Amino acid sequence: MTEKQILINRGQNLSDILPNKEIPTNTILNKTLTGCGATYGEIVHAARNSIIIEPNVPVILGKKAEHPFLFAVYEGITKENVKAFLSGDEDGFRKIITTPEGFDKKVLPAMLETNTPIYEDYFLLFDECEKTIQDVGYRGDIYLPVEDFFKFKNKAMVSATPILPSDPRFKEQNFELLRVVPTYDYRQPLTLCITNNTIHVLRKLLSRLKDETVCIFINSTDTILELIQTFRLEEHSKVFCSDKSVRKLKQQNFTAASDQLTELAKINFFTSRFYSAVDIKLDYKPHVIILTDVFHAPYSIIDPQTEVVQAIGRFRNGIEKAYHITNTCDRLPCVSRDKLFHSLECQEKVYTQIQGLPIEGAIELQARAQALEGMDYKRFVTRTGNRNWFMWDNAWTDVRLNTIYQYSTTLEEEYKKAPFLLDVYTANYDITDEDRLRRTQAQIKGTTELWREVVGQVNRILQQNPNAEQMFLNEQLGCAFGEIIEATTILGKERIEQLGYNRRKIKAALGNVAENRLMTSEKMRQAVYARYNTGDVVICSEILNFLRELITNNGIPFKSRLDKQVVKLFFEIDDDKVRVKGNKAYLLGKKMFEI
Structure with a gap:
């Protein structure tokens, strides 16, 4: 793919520098800067009918609020609504904004049923196009418009952080990478804290920022709820996530959750639904924290060159300061790109052989279908039976991120390639995120195993710091284990071992100690x-x-x-x-x- 560069000065938007104020067709536009007006230009300045595909509904709602003439497709808007819009008497060019799923299930069928020459008359724009690769592994429907994308005469993909796809059709259709190059230093200051105890570092940072508005990005609803409960933030926080996660949180008695952007609280949590494209316009500058925990929340592993840039770029009027708190693990599964693709090629070969077996009768047809359905490689095949190149790219993206988060050095090197003015700190503690994971695993096994694990961890701290107080120990391990912590400090590890980690016997022994103290x-x-x-x-x-x-x-x-x-x-x-x-x-x- 050939590359061209175009300069942009401070204060300029894309409409100021693009020919005819339009994104050229057959282009992957690397706009470099978030919020520089790519979709705005297509909506307001581009003299053509347009379909703009956005990754998530909150983006669509935000654009619709800003531009009421947009026809927005999301839940509740039907194919019949789209057909009514197409048959209406609209002045000017038609502008449709939709999710990938909305395009495939509503927009495209409506246009085909109304004989609208969609591929000739409409410009198709994939906004935040890296999400098509990053999210397709768990959200397969995000890929659905790709097959039709190549049928459009006029089309483009755009992002401030694109991932170049390997699909050969981009080369076959002479796609060009158009890179916007700022003439000024646009890098954002960011503090990277690599630690073995993310919870402890987050607690210290939130304490320091207690009078500030804080926005925390972490792609794990379970971890968010755990943090809210651990830090007792129920009265001071909000969660912005998918509708499914909103329902999940409400079932667990946390009601300050929304799938749409509303007024912020003191401390705000955002999942990946709000990592890209959503405009957050504030009259103040919040602190932004990215939180990654490779042990408890593998999905919180995010790309410094794309997702971190996008999360910070949501705040259109800027931020006060950015932080990324993360741990690392040298046991994350990693393979080389060549080895991964060789494995996929072998799976593809077997899949194709089974697919091509000669069939005689309905029973054999059913047996073959069942065999194909049961193969893991089916995820890597499009609904037309071809290789899903975006799924291949997604598989490599996941493995690549694991490689980055294996060591602090590899993570630092990756950040040096991203547009940040970087400060790096390390902070290590006696009790680690791995210890927290072991507590979680022990809790699943039962009360005795939980006591055994927590008593051992408390004892380890007391060996290093014999005068450690109960409050300090609660901070290190969590208030949920207060009973075990208290028992260990009073009775000691050896005595609890003698009692067989039996909670009833331990409580009786504590009663005797309490009596003795009074006596x-x-x-x-x-x-x-x-x-x-x-x-x-x-x-x-x-x-x-x-x-x-x-x-x-x-x-x-x-x-x-x-x-x-x-x-x-x-x-x-x-x-x-x-x-x-x-x-x-x-x-x-x-x-x-x-x-």
Whole structure:
């Protein structure tokens, strides 16, 4: 694919520099800058009928609000609505904006049924075209318009961060890469924090930004809810995500979630639905945090050269500062591009052989269909039976990202290729994201395994920091494990092991410890040591009656048996039998407390 460059000055839009204010046909436009007016120009300035395909509904709603004359296709708009629009008396050029699914299921059928010469009369624009590659792995319908895309006489793809597709039809139709080159330094400052404990770093950063508006991008609804609950943000946060995720959050009693952009809260979470194309216009500049956790949320792994750029570019009036908090893992599955494509070629060969088997009768036809349906490679085949080149590109994109997030060095190198003024920090802690994953896995196995895992982690911290307080330990492991943390600090790992990590026995042992603390309070110690001293020989019944009276007078809820174990709270006792006038007695040894 040949490449051309076109310069843009500060303050200019694409309409100022493109010939005839239009995106040329058979072009992949790398606009480099987010928000420089590619779709705006097609909607307002391009003198032609247009179909603009956007990756998500929030973008369409935003464009419709800005340009009411647009015909927007989304949920609730039917094929019949499209046909009515096409048959209406519209002044000027028709501008249709739709999702990929809307194009395939509503726009295209409506035009074919109304005999509209769609391929000749309409310009088709794929906006944020990298999403067609990045999202097709889990959202297959995003690919649906691609086959028709090549039938259009006039067409283009556009993005500030395009991924060049390998589909040979781009070369066959003489596509050109048109790269917009700014004449000024447009890089954004970004702090990259590589850590083994993303939650701890996020907590510290949010504490520092407690008086600011914060927007957090992370592509995992489960992780978002966990963060909200862990940091107790229920009253101060909102989540912007897909309609499906909104329903999921509401089922879990979090209602401040929306699939459309609304007024922001103090802390806002965005999933990939809002990573690209959505315009967020504010009269202030928020702090933006990208959060990646390769252990708990593999889908939160995002591309520094595309998705990070797009997330920050959502804020049309700029941001205060950007951060990317992430961990890395050298065990992420990785292969070379050549090895991956060789594997796909082998699978394709087998798939094609089965597809080409001679068939005799309905039973064999059904058996072949079942065999093809059960093959993993079916995902890589279009509905017309051809190779889905975009799925191949998607497979390599996923593997490439795993390679990037294996090590801090590979991630830093990738960021150096992205348009950022980069600061890099590392922060490592005793308790890690891997430990958090092990706690989650242990919780699934049962209470005993959970206690075993958490007690071990608490003990590891206490070995490094014997004076660690309960609040610090709760921050390290999470308040949800407060009971286990408290038990470990009081009883110790060895004692809990002796109790077999049995919660009932541990609670009983904690009760004894609590009793002992009340029994040995300052007031009790003073009373006992005022009456008895080391070396005294005391009749057992006398000292026990005295202690019973003290316990009653001090209102101590002591329910255990009153015997020499209670005396041992205050004195060492010689275990040899001592008698005074025939009565059992204790020889009081060293005091257990200093007064």
